[in-house]
Every structure is written in C-alpha cells, then in structure tokens.
Amino acid sequence: MKKVLTIAGSDCSGGAGIQADLKTFSAHGVFGMSVITAVTAQNTQGVFAVQDISREVIAKQIKAIFDDIEVDGVKIGMVSQVEIIQTIAEELRRYQPQMVVLDPVMVSKSGYHLLNQKAETTLVKELLPLALVVTPNIPEAEVITSLRIKTIPEMEEAAREIYQMGAKNVLLKGGHLEEDSIDVLYDGQEFSYYPSPRIATKNTHGTGCTLSSAIASNLALGHDLKEAIALAKDYITVAIEHSLAIGKGVGPTHHFYTLYKKAGLIE
Numbered sequence: 039m040k041k042v043l044t045i046a047g048s049d050c051s052g053g054a055g056i057q058a059d060l061k062t063f064s065a066h067g068v069f070g071m072s073v074i075t076a077v078t079a080q081n082t083q084g085v086f087a088v089q090d091i092s093r094e095v096i097a098k099q100i101k102a103i104f105d106d107i108e109v110d111g112v113k114i115g116m117v118s119q120v121e122i123i124q125t126i127a128e129e130l131r132r133y134q135p136q137m138v139v140l141d142p143v144m145v146s147k148s149g150y151h152l153l154n155q156k157a158e159t160t161l162v163k164e165l166l167p168l169a170l171v172v173t174p175n176i177p178e179a180e181v182i183t184s185l186r187i188k189t190i191p192e193m194e195e196a197a198r199e200i201y202q203m204g205a206k207n208v209l210l211k212g213g214h215l216e217e218d219s220i221d222v223l224y225d226g227q228e229f230s231y232y233p234s235p236r237i238a239t240k241n242t243h244g245t246g247c248t249l250s251s252a253i254a255s256n257l258a259l260g261h262d263l264k265e266a267i268a269l270a271k272d273y274i275t276v277a278i279e280h281s282l283a284i285g286k287g288v289g290p291t292h293h294f295y296t297l298y299k300k301a302g303l304i305e
C-alpha cells in the first residue's frame with residue numbers, strides 16, 4: 039500500500055485540514071499519516087482559536103515517520119508561522135521526499151489568517167523549492183505575486199511569476215473565479231487547463247485541502263503530474279457536487295460519494 043503524509047493543521051469540525059486530507063487519502067486507497075502543525079477550533083461558520091504545535095514536536099513527528107516508514111507522497115497545508123515553516127523545510131531537506139504538493143494556505147473561507155502575514159515570504163522562499171507542485175487559490179496567488187487576478191490570462195501571468203520564484207509546477211486554482219471553475223497548470227513550458235462548470239453550492243469548506251491531498255495520493259500511486267491533477271479535479275468535482283449541508287455555514291465536501299455508491303450504501 040502506498041503511504042502518504044499530510045503536514046497541516048487540525049480542523050475539529052472535520053471539513054478541512056488534516057481531517058479532510060486523511061479522508062481523501064482513504065478514498066484513494068492510500069495509507070494516510072499526519073504531522074499536525076496546529077490545532078484549530080473552527081466550524082462551518084468560522085475559526086475561533088489556533089494553538090500552534092511547538093517546532094520541536096513538529097520536527098519529532100516528521101522524524102518519527104521518515105526514520106521508520108517509506109513515504110510515497112507528501113502534502114503540506116497550514117503552516118502558521120516563520121519558525122514552523124523553517125522547521126518543516128529543514129526536515130524535508132534532510133529526508134528529501136520527491137512527491138511534495140504544497141498548498142500555500144493563507145486565509146480561511148471565513149476570513150481568518152491561518153498563516154501569519156509576516157510568514158508569507160518565508161513560505162515562498164523555504165517551501166516552494168521543495169515542492170513538485172504548488173497549488174495557490176486566486177487570493178493566495180494575488181498575495182504571492184501582488185497581481186490582481188480576475189481572468190484566465192491574469193491567472194496565466196500569475197502562474198508564470200510564481201514559477202519564476204522557484205516552483206517546479208504551479209497549479210493556480212479557479213474556485214474563486216466568477217464563471218466556470220478552471221484550474222491552470224504552468225510547468226515552465228506550457229499551460230494545461232482543468233475546467234469544470236461552477237457548481238452552485240455554498241458548501242466548499244476544505245476544497246483546496248482535498249484537491250492537494252488527492253494530487254499527492256495520485257502521485258504516490260504512480261500517475262504523472264498532469265494525470266494526477268486531472269484525476270484529482272474529477273474527485274473534487276464529485277465531492278463538491280455531493281457536498282454536505284452539515285452545520286450552519288460553509289459545509290464540507292463528500293469524500294466517499296463514488297465509493298458509497300458502488301457499495302450500494304447510497305441510492
């Protein structure tokens with residue numbers, strides 16, 4: 039069985055972060071592992087508190103996994119602050135995993151800064167070069183590049199800029215566009231496009247976490263990057279189509295729709 043690791047924050051309400059990542063890994067038939075960087079108190083309505091985990095304990099979690107287990111894929115999500123980013127970067131430089139997907143989580147859908155703003159440049163400097171692909175959403179790409187992004191050509195321009203900052207591949211996600219939800223990949227040579235019609239739902243809590251974990255799973259399973267992204271895009275589209283009206287705010291996506299359907303557990 040392939041083994042995939044998420045390095046991210048805990049979302050107690052189960053829609054985003056570590057919890058979304060582990061559900062995504064399970065739905066892909068890979069063995070999920072987690073290094074927890076922070077514990078958040080959040081739900082579908084907002085983020086109410088964050089307790090960062092100490093850099094020592096983060097480093098020891100990474101060491102405990104890599105010293106013992108062969109890791110086939112890594113996804114990085116919420117990393118909070120400068121010291122935590124430096125610790126993760128140091129450990130990854132030591133163990134050198136090849137299949138790293140970096141989701142540069144900055145602000146929650148409810149507007150809470152999950153990444154200290156002082157750490158934005160550290161994230162780019164330290165983690166971007168270690169990743170095979172970085173998956174910013176439009177607001178994150180705007181922070182990284184200082185560009186304003188509203189159209190596909192503007193997404194292409196931003197993806198080029200992020201590539202020039204040291205990313206091997208840039209997948210700029212289009213969930214925040216007004217029209218269809220088109221994700222744009224730039225590999226330094228050409229653009230590839232992953233379109234889907236916009237699904238009319240407010241329940242998109244954890245979509246970015248889920249997409250990056252699905253890409254990491256597909257890479258671990260042996261797919262090349264373009265294939266891994268295409269399959270992950272299909273997975274997130276089904277997960278949003280069947281998203282769950284749980285809680286009073288922005289509900290989570292459905293990780294197991296296809297599996298449950300095949301098993302006859304849902305109509």
Ligand SMILES: Nc1ncnc2c1ncn2[C@@H]1O[C@H](COP(=O)(O)OP(=O)(O)O)[C@@H](O)[C@H]1O
Pocket residue numbers: 174175176211212213214219220221234235236237238239242244245246247249271274275278
């Ligand atoms: N309403 C929607 N309909 C269809 N796809 C969507 C929708 N919202 C987001 N997506 C897709 O979900 C994934 C996550 O995108 P996005 O919402 O931009 O990321 P984030 O959760 O980091 O803000 C992308 O593949 C995007 O195209």
Ligand SMILES: Cc1ncc(COP(=O)(O)O)c(N)n1
Pocket residue numbers: 046047048049054055056078115116143145146147152242243244245246247248
């Ligand atoms: C612990 C944690 N990590 C990440 C997100 C971003 O979630 P989204 O994918 O909805 O932007 C979150 N809300 N909480």
